Amino acid sequence: MEKTEQLSRRNMLMKAGLAIGGAVSAGVLAGCTDKVVEEKIVEVPAEPVDPGPQPSQFPYAQHIAASYQLDVAAVKEAAYQNFFAGGCCHGAYSALLGHLASTVGQPFTLLPMDFGKFGGGGVAGYGSICGSALGATLLINMVVADPAPDQPKRNPMITELLRWYENFAFPAYLPVAVNAGEAGATLDYSAANLVNIQKVPGSHLCHASLSSFCAKNGVAANGKDKAARCARVTADVAGKAAELINDYLANRPLVATGRDTASTACVQCHTAATTSAPAVASGMACVTCHTDKATNHP
């Protein structure tokens, strides 16, 4: 038997995932004599290849090390930059997913990075839930496991993200590198001037959030100032979601933003259970839209 054939057979045996006692294999490989050499082949099952965490193994906190924390600053900058490659929902979604993919690995690496592009402008430009809030919500939903049915974690985190959004003076983020996509913006987004252009939206809806900012600052809702503002909002929101996820992973308690005073009064009569006044099931601020109910009501 030539050496090449020996090697071929050895390769074959190795590929079979079998372990063979050294002396026996030597006997086999050395060639046979007039008697069949004693051989005992002990079959050891090949180690099944572990495919790693899969997208179906949901939610994904189970695949994240207990000590893991997202780098909030990195997420924010990525969200700002990615806004210019697919809008607000894509910015938040891809920044958070991309960060988890590069720092945690599977199953985040197995998911499509472009999934969030539909959500820009409040879901396909419809002015609904702010796309960055939706993209961030999708990532919170991916990660967070409720520890028990009576101990919900996921929905309170999402509610907190949306209520924080309503009450936050956008935009606040200062990009590490200003993206060329906002060239031509007319407002001053410097640290010194941000306070003069910021607007608390009072709503998590794209339409109200963007329109109120534009109205305050006298800018259009589809130009470079819109881009500059919404890219920074995307960074702010993705960063907030990263902080919420970090708190969750580290078992730090959720500190919930309280409901605003006016809305708290509204839902004293307009409960979800009432039939005497129109029943309301909502976590949103009320008078942002129901402006006519802010005074002389009921």
Add this chain to the structure above:
Amino acid sequence: MEKTEQLSRRNMLMKAGLAIGGAVSAGVLAGCTDKVVEEKIVEVPAEPVDPGPQPSQFPYAQHIAASYQLDVAAVKEAAYQNFFAGGCCHGAYSALLGHLASTVGQPFTLLPMDFGKFGGGGVAGYGSICGSALGATLLINMVVADPAPDQPKRNPMITELLRWYENFAFPAYLPVAVNAGEAGATLDYSAANLVNIQKVPGSHLCHASLSSFCAKNGVAANGKDKAARCARVTADVAGKAAELINDYLANRPLVATGRDTASTACVQCHTAATTSAPAVASGMACVTCHTDKATNHP
């Protein structure tokens, strides 16, 4: 050499993914004589196992046969039933995903069926975008590929779903089997009486959609009538999304619902580009929320 050892070695060879000429292997397996039998082991690489379509290969229209159509009736009933297992977003999401998983296969089988549970009650109960509309939107987004940058398909389909929702008299679905989860509902959801309780929401938001239905019918927003109504809404919306996806897959043109007359007038002044009136970027009906602008404006 005993038979068990022969089988053991044959198994080993088979597991190695190697093809060996029948005569040669017979010689090997028959045991050696005083001379090494001629043997030529020809290594044939194992066929790589095709893992099939993966979640990262997005969007998923590429994995669906050209002639494929969803069974709209099956999707509706599944959405209605699944509502009771996780809410409106889960109902629509899991009905559409489950139907695609069972009729198309991968990558839909590789995705978590419970992903939509966060969206109930307008995203974690916040009253935002109707969860069934969001769940259906996520599935449209999964499937639809824009043929070219200047030929968008996905976003117009999502916009159409939301605008159809605004204008549809909910609920319309008649369950094949009424779910026990709505036992105790007080309204009459029979085919003969539906017209008396239906309400056109004028909004795609859970809060406005649900509250206006409850106000019309004098029922609570958190009881069995809410469940009965929203389960049927979930079926209606999932069915509409299935129809839209079917049209897309069959290359039938999208027939878009026109914007309502009042909103069409609003956005003549409140364009996205204006700076003379508050700029508005929104596809929503305007006066559903801006009731004070319906008359004597500007």
